[in-house]
Amino acid sequence: MKKILTFIMVITTITSLYQPAFAQDDATANQELTMGIPEVLLIDAVNDAGVVGAVSLELTTVTAGTAISGGTGTSYAQVSSIVASGQTRTITAAVTGVPAGTALSVTTTVPSNANQAGTVGTGTSNVPLINAAAASTIVSGIGSCYTGTSSGDGYQLDWIWDAGAAGDYGSIVATTGSTATVVLTITAGV
Amino acid sequence: MVRKNISFLLLELTFIAWGSHIWGQTPPTTEINLVMDIPPVSLINFETDNKSIITYSYSTHTPGNVEQIISPGMKNQTWINYSSIVNPGVTNYIAVSISSGKLPDDVTLKLVISEDAGAGSGKTGKSVGEITLSANSQNIIIDIGSCFTGLGVNKGHMLTYKWEKSAGFSGSSQFTNEEPIAVMYTITTSQ
Amino acid sequence: MTFMKTSLIKLCLLFLLIMQLTVLNSQVWTAGDNITLQVSEFALIETNHAPVHLELSTSTPGSAVSSVSNSDLFVKISSIVPGGTDREVTARISSGSVPSGTTLTLASAACTTTNSGGALGTPEPNPIVLSNIDQLLVRYIATCYTGTGYNDGYQMTFTWSPLNPATNYSQIAAATYNITVVFTLTAHDGN
Numbered sequence: 307m308k309k310i311l312t313f314i315m316v317i318t319t320i321t322s323l324y325q326p327a328f329a330q331d332d333a334t335a336n337q338e339l340t341m342g343i344p345e346v347l348l349i350d351a352v353n354d355a356g357v358v359g360a361v362s363l364e365l366t367t368v369t370a371g372t373a374i375s376g377g378t379g380t381s382y383a384q385v386s387s388i389v390a391s392g393q394t395r396t397i398t399a400a401v402t403g404v405p406a407g408t409a410l411s412v413t414t415t416v417p418s419n420a421n422q423a424g425t426v427g428t429g430t431s432n433v434p435l436i437n438a439a440a441a442s443t444i445v446s447g448i449g450s451c452y453t454g455t456s457s458g459d460g461y462q463l464d465w466i467w468d469a470g471a472a473g474d475y476g477s478i479v480a481t482t483g484s485t486a487t488v489v490l491t492i493t494a495g496v
Numbered sequence: 497m498v499r500k501n502i503s504f505l506l507l508e509l510t511f512i513a514w515g516s517h518i519w520g521q522t523p524p525t526t527e528i529n530l531v532m533d534i535p536p537v538s539l540i541n542f543e544t545d546n547k548s549i550i551t552y553s554y555s556t557h558t559p560g561n562v563e564q565i566i567s568p569g570m571k572n573q574t575w576i577n578y579s580s581i582v583n584p585g586v587t588n589y590i591a592v593s594i595s596s597g598k599l600p601d602d603v604t605l606k607l608v609i610s611e612d613a614g615a616g617s618g619k620t621g622k623s624v625g626e627i628t629l630s631a632n633s634q635n636i637i638i639d640i641g642s643c644f645t646g647l648g649v650n651k652g653h654m655l656t657y658k659w660e661k662s663a664g665f666s667g668s669s670q671f672t673n674e675e676p677i678a679v680m681y682t683i684t685t686s687q
Numbered sequence: 688m689t690f691m692k693t694s695l696i697k698l699c700l701l702f703l704l705i706m707q708l709t710v711l712n713s714q715v716w717t718a719g720d721n722i723t724l725q726v727s728e729f730a731l732i733e734t735n736h737a738p739v740h741l742e743l744s745t746s747t748p749g750s751a752v753s754s755v756s757n758s759d760l761f762v763k764i765s766s767i768v769p770g771g772t773d774r775e776v777t778a779r780i781s782s783g784s785v786p787s788g789t790t791l792t793l794a795s796a797a798c799t800t801t802n803s804g805g806a807l808g809t810p811e812p813n814p815i816v817l818s819n820i821d822q823l824l825v826r827y828i829a830t831c832y833t834g835t836g837y838n839d840g841y842q843m844t845f846t847w848s849p850l851n852p853a854t855n856y857s858q859i860a861a862a863t864y865n866i867t868v869v870f871t872l873t874a875h876d877g878n
Contacts, residue, residue: 333730333872336781337760338865339739341847343752343786345861347524350748360529370541371577371647373617374534381528384749391860405532407642423751424856450788450859452852455749465530475618478642479584480536488528526748 346388347395349492354380356457360485363467365408373475377408377467382460383490386452387424394425395448396493397461398441399433403486407478409470410435410486414444415462421454432466441491448492537581538588538683542574543649576637577652578683579644580618588640590621590683593633597677605629605677606658609636615651618643623653629679640683730774731765732872735837741847743789743859751856754848762795763833763840764872766805772875773808774828776841777821783866784819788858790850791817793868795824796842802834814846821871828872 353359365377387395397414404410414429427447435442445461453460469475580588592607599605606628612620619641627634637653645652737759743752766774778793785791794814798807806829815822825841833840849856 333732333764335732335734335762335870336867337734337739337870338867339741339791339845341786341791341864341866342740342742343789343859343861343864344742344744346744346752348745348748349524349526351526351528360531362531362533364533364535366535366537366581367539367579367644369647370539370579371543371616371645371652372579373644374537374579374581377532379530383526386745386748386750386752388744388752388859388861390862393861403530403532405534408532408534410530420853423852423854424859449857450861451856452745452751453749455747459749463528467530467532469617472617475616475643476641478534478581478618480581480642481532481534484532484534486530486532488530489525490528491525493524 343388345390346386347492347494348386349397349490350384351463351490352382352384352457352460354382354458356382356459361465363465365467365469373469374478375468377465379465379467381463381465382458383463384453384455384460385448385492387448387492388450389448393449393494394427394446396427396443397445397448398491398493399435399444399463399488400439400441400491401435401486401488402437403484404435404437404467405478405481405484405486407470407474407476409468411466412444412488413464413466415464416445417453417460417462419454419459421456421459422452424451425449426451426453426461429461435488441489444490534581536583536685537579538685539580540576540578540590540681540683541647542576542655543647543651573657574655575613575649575652576655576681577645577647578621578637578640580621580640580683581642582640582685587619587638587686588621588683589635589686590637590640590681591633591635592627592629592679592681594629594631595678595680599677604660606660607636608656608658610654610656612645612653613651615646615648616644620645621653633680633682636681726767728767728769728875729765730767730872730874732776732870733763734870735761735763735840737761737837739845741791741845743847743849751849751852752859754846756844756846758842758844760843760845761799761838761840762843762870763835764828765832766828766872767830768875772829773806773826774875775823775873776808776825776828777871777873778815778817778824778868779821779871780817780819781867781869783864785817785866786860786862786864788850788852788855788860790848791866792846792848793817793824794844794846796844798831798833798841799839802836802839803832805829805831807831807833810841814844817868824870 353361361379361381363377363379365374367374411432411434413431416426416429427445430444433442433444608626609623611623620643621637621640624636739757739760741755741757745752792814795810808825808828810825811823
């Protein structure tokens with residue numbers, strides 16, 4: 307009477323719901339990534355020194371008999387834009403505070419230096435900005451782009467300030483430190 | 497017997513609905529402040545044709561002063577051009593005086609000032625008409641607001657000098673020295 | 688004989704008592720003469736199911752959208768291989784595609800050490816640019832386990848960036864993109 311205890315130990319058959327993951331089969335795991343590119347509309351304005359600050363314009367003459375002229379200065383609008391497929395945007399400008407009898411206009415040159423990229427759109431020339439009037443489009447066709455953030459980067463806004471219509475000249479008065487405010491808006495567009 | 501069943505859930509779907517939010521300021525605007533200065537301006541100058549023998553020069557003291565040197569043989573017409581920007585509520589005016597030289601005792605020198613020819617724009621001044629020049633300053637164009645006359649002949653106000661001899665004037669001996677007479681024009685702001 | 692029988696019964700009862708005290712379960716009593724111990728080769732892989740969200744954006748007007756990284760995901764494996772063989776972890780995109788104008792890379796860190804053991808392999812030194820073709824992430828994985836904790840295993844870093852923005856930036860379009868990446872622990876190279 308000889309009893310022999312046989313103890314069979316088996317470690318085996320480890321299974322997976324999705325993959326047999328056994329022997330020669332590859333085992334896999336899936337991971338879903340959610341990747342978002344939200345729309346971006348960012349705009350900032352700096353002066354030609356590359357910092358936020360007022361631009362000083364002076365309207366005067368040094369020649370007797372001539373009208374005052376030559377109030378010129380430059381600002382830069384720095385923009386980051388990400389649009390949905392097929393969408394474009396515009397930048398508009400509206401102004402308040404231009405002194406009576408004078409006229410302000412702006413010429414906008416789209417950026418072209420090495421610090422920008424993307425679809426920067428099309429600029430405009432000599433767009434009159436009239437106090438409290440509806441905003442005027444100064445750049446159109448903006449897609450996904452950025453302009454750069456350094457001094458001299460961005461949409462170049464050349465201000466042209468002159469005497470206004472001839473009939474208004476008599477309403478001009480001397481002024482010091484008068485501030486006009488230009489509001490630039492980057493719109494959703496279509 | 498030991499048996500283990502290990503099950504791994506290998507698939508996970510993570511789905512986050514992404515609103516179409518706009519990243520940036522709301523609204524996406526920026527402001528530019530333009531500091532706009534229009535300094536007061538008061539400038540006068542003279543224009544003649546190319547045959548002019550009138551000379552003039554700016555005073556060394558104030559830019560609003562212009563001295564015109566005239567002499568008996570000169571052409572008798574000149575044009576005064578000016579540019580003016582005034583502060584609210586004030587005006588500029590132009591005055592004239594003989595600043596150097598001496599007229600013969602029996603000669604008077606008159607100045608006729610036309611109205612503005614209209615070549616410019618704004619509130620040009622009003623002529624006083626005619627004066628007799630002397631060493632005392634006299635206004636000739638007043639109520640000048642912000643304006644400009646245009647630059648050149650036939651623009652601004654025409655000035656005509658008139659030499660007048662007295663009834664008893666008997667000869668030209670008094671002119672032999674041909675002493676030039678300096679006439680000073682000054683544009684000034686009223687207060 | 689009776690004594691013999693009684694003694695045998697007592698002996699058997701004693702033996703059963705001892706067995707019950709020492710091995711209470713999992714015994715199989717059979718007749719036979721072999722002892723077999725078998726360890727099957729196997730390969731298991733899963734992730735910690737961390738949601739991976741990436742967002743390309745910027746908050747500075749004038750600047751390009753910034754590269755963004757996410758290192759939340761850990762890949763865990765268990766692997767037993769025949770002697771002298773090894774496995775690899777590879778990754779590819781199985782659904783969705785990387786948005787135009789951007790690039791998505793993936794890099795694996797070395798396996799965490801806290802709860803792991805065995806031959807855990809060597810991550811590739813450079814990130815791979817994910818595509819729909821399997822690319823190597825970790826080589827030379829033999830018999831090992833990574834641990835099962837949330838932050839056990841190979842930490843995966845996804846990096847999403849604008850691709851050559853000077854020329855391609857216009858292609859970047861706002862939207863939400865869902866991409867599925869498949870990690871594969873390959874069959875050992877002895878097969």
